[in-house]
Amino acid sequence: MSEQDRSRLYAWLREHADEPIAEYMMSCLPAAPQPDLVTKDFLTSELSRFATKEDLAAVDAKVDVLVAQRAEDRVAGRVRHYWLAGIGLSALVSIWLDAAGVIG
Known part of the structure; x- marks a missing residue:
């Protein structure tokens, strides 16, 4: 019509x-x-080209793994930061004590 x-x-x-x-x-x-x-068959065939629930679950699992890795990387970064800061501080204390004549 x-x-x-x-x-x-x-x-x-x-x-x-x-x-x-x-x-x-x-x-x-x-x-x-x-x-x-639009027919139901056409709609079903068109929607099948997109992600399924299983695909989305797999992506979600990958995201969870990446989040866990990021948390581990943050911890490792903090440890590395404190370790480097400790080395730098010990070097400064050593230079200061040498300049003050305490060690030498």
Whole structure:
């Protein structure tokens, strides 16, 4: 049914019945031509091209592994930072004590 036919039918229904009935009748009719409507088979085939629940679960598992690795990297980075800071501090203390004549 063309848009022009739909408009004429709606106007006729409003003239011969009240507006809520005309609205209801028009909502029962497809707005697009029948061949243009999507079928369940077409929709299923189109959606199968995208990720499935199993794919999303696999991605979620990979993200969990990456989050755990990031936490381990942070701990290792802190340990490395404190170790380097300790070496630097001991070198400064050694230089200061040597300059003060305490060690030498």
